[in-house]
């Protein structure tokens with residue numbers, strides 16, 4: 001990040017922190033607004049993915065970590081800026097969810113549930129901010145080629161290179177798209193998943209590949 005900031009050609013302020021640490025984000029938000037004013041865009045991107053099984057007692061901390069990062073981390077990231085952006089009447093709050101949040105994927109109860117929670121949370125914000133001038137953008141990636149997916153032991157349809165994914169995300173942020181799935185082929189899959197009857201979904205996904213437990 002420091003190397004990127006040095007190349008940026010514009011002042012950058014870096015706040016290395018853990019998104020589960022609400023006071024740290026509040027302090028960073030206050031400091032940022034004091035130095036730079038109300039932000040145009042806030043992106044809550046931090047997330048972790050790990051296989052989890054409810055029957056395994058030792059997976060409980062993983063459930064907590066995934067929810068703390070993927071759900072509460074998003075709330076912590078937006079909270080310091082929400083009121084100021086609403087008052088300014090402009091800007092974008094951007095949350096990175098996942099296609100895994102559309103239906104519950106086996107072996108990924110924590111991750112799927114956390115991303116479903118993120119999707120619903122972002123929808124709540126979108127309606128709360130309707131007419132305020134602040135747009136809420138829900139980004140819903142399928143499979144993107146990042147360290148998160150590099151060890152997935154199953155085929156990943158429509159795997160997207162990260163630079164293309166980021167360009168697509170930037171376009172949606174600029175437009176203020178309410179809900180954007182990338183790549184577009186995954187958007188079609190997401191639409192189908194939404195309407196797939198439960199018995200059919202259960203039969204199709206019973207044998208789906210699973211993220212190994214304990215890997216991040």
Ligand SMILES: NC(=O)c1ccc[n+]([C@@H]2O[C@H](COP(=O)([O-])OP(=O)(O)OC[C@H]3O[C@@H](n4cnc5c(N)ncnc54)[C@H](OP(=O)(O)O)[C@@H]3O)[C@@H](O)[C@H]2O)c1
Pocket residue numbers: 017018019020045046047048049069073096097098099140141142143144145146147148149216
């Ligand atoms: N890759 C995909 O196919 C895919 C698909 C759907 C959704 N997503 C979502 O896209 C987002 C980015 O994922 P990615 O693929 O880029 O994964 P990644 O390569 O594993 O990167 C995750 C990023 O989140 C940061 N992070 C994790 N926990 C954090 C915490 N507690 N506090 C602060 N930062 C934290 C990591 O920082 P450090 O490196 O410093 O730990 C890292 O920069 C996530 O929300 C993920 O769920 C990814």
